[in-house]
Amino acid sequence: MSFTRRDFLKTSAAGAAALSAPALLAGPARAAREKEMNILCWEGYNSAEVLDPFRSMHDATVKAESLTNDPTMINRLRAGETDVWDLINVNNPWARKVMYPEGLIKPLDRATFEPYFEKMLPGFEPPYKWAMSEDGSELLGIAQRFGPYSFVVNTDKISKATAEDQGWDLWNDPANAGRYGVLESDDWNVFDIFLIAGINPFVEHSDADFEAFDAAAKKVFKGAKLVGDIATMNQALISGEIDFHLTGGTYSASPARYDGFPEIRGITPLTSAIPGKGGVAWIEITSVVNNPQLSPLASQFLEYVQAPEMAHTVAFAEGTFNPVTQMGQKECFDLFTADQLEAIQWDSLEEDMARSAEYDIVPDYDRALDIMTAAKREASGG
Amino acid sequence: MGEAALPRDDSATPPQAAARRRLGLRAGPLYSLPMLTLLAVGFLAPLIAVIGFSFSEPRSFDWLAEPTLENYRTIFDPSNTVYLSFLWSLWFAFLSVLILAVICYPVAYGLAKVFGRWSMVITLLLVFPLFISENVRLYGWVLFFIKAGVLDGTLRALFDAGIGDFLFTPEAIVFGLVYVYVPFMLFPMTLGLSMVPNEVVEAAGDLGASRLQVFREIELPLAIPGIIIGSLLTFVLAVGAIAESKVLGGQSVIVITHDIEIAFTYSQNWPLGAALAVLLMLVIGVLVMTVLRYLDLDRILGRR
Numbered sequence: 001m002s003f004t005r006r007d008f009l010k011t012s013a014a015g016a017a018a019l020s021a022p023a024l025l026a027g028p029a030r031a032a033r034e035k036e037m038n039i040l041c042w043e044g045y046n047s048a049e050v051l052d053p054f055r056s057m058h059d060a061t062v063k064a065e066s067l068t069n070d071p072t073m074i075n076r077l078r079a080g081e082t083d084v085w086d087l088i089n090v091n092n093p094w095a096r097k098v099m100y101p102e103g104l105i106k107p108l109d110r111a112t113f114e115p116y117f118e119k120m121l122p123g124f125e126p127p128y129k130w131a132m133s134e135d136g137s138e139l140l141g142i143a144q145r146f147g148p149y150s151f152v153v154n155t156d157k158i159s160k161a162t163a164e165d166q167g168w169d170l171w172n173d174p175a176n177a178g179r180y181g182v183l184e185s186d187d188w189n190v191f192d193i194f195l196i197a198g199i200n201p202f203v204e205h206s207d208a209d210f211e212a213f214d215a216a217a218k219k220v221f222k223g224a225k226l227v228g229d230i231a232t233m234n235q236a237l238i239s240g241e242i243d244f245h246l247t248g249g250t251y252s253a254s255p256a257r258y259d260g261f262p263e264i265r266g267i268t269p270l271t272s273a274i275p276g277k278g279g280v281a282w283i284e285i286t287s288v289v290n291n292p293q294l295s296p297l298a299s300q301f302l303e304y305v306q307a308p309e310m311a312h313t314v315a316f317a318e319g320t321f322n323p324v325t326q327m328g329q330k331e332c333f334d335l336f337t338a339d340q341l342e343a344i345q346w347d348s349l350e351e352d353m354a355r356s357a358e359y360d361i362v363p364d365y366d367r368a369l370d371i372m373t374a375a376k377r378e379a380s381g382g
Numbered sequence: 383m384g385e386a387a388l389p390r391d392d393s394a395t396p397p398q399a400a401a402r403r404r405l406g407l408r409a410g411p412l413y414s415l416p417m418l419t420l421l422a423v424g425f426l427a428p429l430i431a432v433i434g435f436s437f438s439e440p441r442s443f444d445w446l447a448e449p450t451l452e453n454y455r456t457i458f459d460p461s462n463t464v465y466l467s468f469l470w471s472l473w474f475a476f477l478s479v480l481i482l483a484v485i486c487y488p489v490a491y492g493l494a495k496v497f498g499r500w501s502m503v504i505t506l507l508l509v510f511p512l513f514i515s516e517n518v519r520l521y522g523w524v525l526f527f528i529k530a531g532v533l534d535g536t537l538r539a540l541f542d543a544g545i546g547d548f549l550f551t552p553e554a555i556v557f558g559l560v561y562v563y564v565p566f567m568l569f570p571m572t573l574g575l576s577m578v579p580n581e582v583v584e585a586a587g588d589l590g591a592s593r594l595q596v597f598r599e600i601e602l603p604l605a606i607p608g609i610i611i612g613s614l615l616t617f618v619l620a621v622g623a624i625a626e627s628k629v630l631g632g633q634s635v636i637v638i639t640h641d642i643e644i645a646f647t648y649s650q651n652w653p654l655g656a657a658l659a660v661l662l663m664l665v666i667g668v669l670v671m672t673v674l675r676y677l678d679l680d681r682i683l684g685r686r
Contacts, residue, residue, distance in 0.1 A: 079443055181632070228632050232524065239531060240530060380634065381634065
């Protein structure tokens with residue numbers, strides 16, 4: 001047996017055909033997008049409890065990828081994945097300030113979706129600022145999960161009143177070194193370190209501000225017992241390794257609270273460098289991606305999660321537990337058990353939200369993040 | 383060199399052999415085509431992408447739109463402390479190799495020379511943890527070492543004294559590295575030791591060598607290829623490790639791989655992350671090449 005040039009060409013052609021098969025398959029698959037949908041989201045929307053009923057209802061293939069920071073998700077769209085995703089679920093400022101101006105998302109039909117806002121908790125009435133385009137003409141997404149997100153304490157060690165009163169100065173007290181952790185959530189930690197330095201994070205910063213930020217970052221990481229994920233923070237709070245941590249709130253504390261540790265509590269300080277506010281809160285806005293072959297299921301899914309039962313499922317999907325705007329409807333609210341309300345700190349939710357500034361984009365985030373990363377590194381080894 | 387320079391007379395070769403040789407020349411590249419394709423797509427392409435990104439504009443997503451050395455300049459800027467992360471990673475890897483060599487040698491000796499048919503069982507027991515994800519095992523250790531956890535709680539209950547601060551320290555990171563990489567040091571070492579002929583050891587004994595002399599002058603030199611391969615493997619893996627410093631170390635130390643991760647995620651500075659990755663590859667590459675220069679791979683693989 002010998003290989004001739006002809007054989008070689010034949011083999012190569014077969015190989016090339018095999019390699020291009022996915023491209024050929026992609027053709028019909030694209031045409032049939034009414035049976036498929038892809039969601040880029042924070043965890044929860046990717047859970048089987050949320051997706052499986054929708055899948056069987058539409059006999060559709062629904063794929064969801066969960067990430068735990070907004071910039072990465074936005075950059076996936078910027079990098080050209082707008083033809084992959086149908087829905088994107090990120091925090092409030094991105095839709096109106098970044099994604100819509102950059103043509104990454106499409107507006108929703110106001111007549112269809114604004115009535116849902118009318119049934120939401122007070123504060124989300126239409127036109128809800130974060131769901132609207134900057135000029136107020138377009139509806140860019142729908143609000144569902146939200147929560148105050150400043151810091152978490154073990155109230156057996158520091159009372160709620162003390163924590164609220166002392167606020168961000170907890171990190172300025174040298175006696176507290178070694179008593180706290182830092183959640184690995186770098187974008188939020190930038191906000192918090194500005195607040196510890198006594199600076200409003202959401203404005204342009206001067207060099208002097210950055211010097212203060214640098215000093216605060218060094219102090220915070222030098223004094224941190226550990227930096228880690230949510231599970232590690234909760235574990236460390238419960239075991240007594242630490243007494244408090246930033247960044248945190250209902251989102252991070254709720255799994256521990258639901259597990260029977262109500263002393264782990266998200267705190268919103270009474271005051272901070274943000275005028276009239278003590279802390280920061282997030283509101284997720286889920287938008288329809290500007291996909292050239294958008295799945296018709298995308299807007300159907302947004303309506304699907306508005307139903308009281310599904311909204312409750314979203315609130316208590318796997319991972320973390322969060323309040324949802326649909327709790328404004330009695331049918332939805334009644335589905336929450338006393339334990340669930342306790343887990344999401346319903347008792348103080350309204351006042352905490354009122355005291356929180358809404359998540360916003362830090363104009364000089366890159367510079368702040370670089371300084372913070374260097375501070376973290378310099379604190380290495382204790 | 384000399385061989386290649388010899389004049390060749392193809393006309394003297396039988397036609398069949400010549401055909402076979404021709405076939406060999408063609409079939410070789412042909413048969414290696416799938417592997418070459420896989421390497422090109424799965425290995426070379428990402429590598430080129432990373433190297434290309436390292437010369438791209440900082441914080442851009444355009445691959446080599448305007449080639450620049452800015453990322454490397456940033457890294458080598460005297461005010462940049464990223465060298466600390468490199469040093470920590472190298473130091474942790476060095477310590478892990480050292481500790482692993484000391485811990486694994488007796489076990490490897492046992493597996494190669496003493497345990498006999500029990501070797502297989504012990505090997506299986508040592509391999510077994512590899513079936514479980516590294517992260518799960520590391521979180522298991524967190525529960526073991528955490529305050530009021532398995533160890534601390536038990537000690538407190540029995541002796542009224544805990545373990546103090548161990549978790550979330552650099553020591554815990556080294557512990558994690560040593561724990562995770564045991565098999566990667568142990569098995570090459572066992573292979574190395576099993577290549578030491580018993581007769582040579584016996585002969586040395588007969589000639590009056592002490593146990594220490596046998597160890598220093600017979601076992602160690604003959605087993606050194608296995609030890610070096612094990613050390614290289616663990617070193618390279620430990621330099622690239624990240625989970626140990628994040629989970630067990632509670633990020634008490636930022637290792638270089640963590641810096642790379644931050645660049646690719648929160649900073650969204652792919653070019654900087656790529657430049658750091660290229661430098662890490664270079665550092666490891668130079669170290670490995672230096673060691674391999676003194677190492678005869680053929681001998682390790684028993685071809686000689």
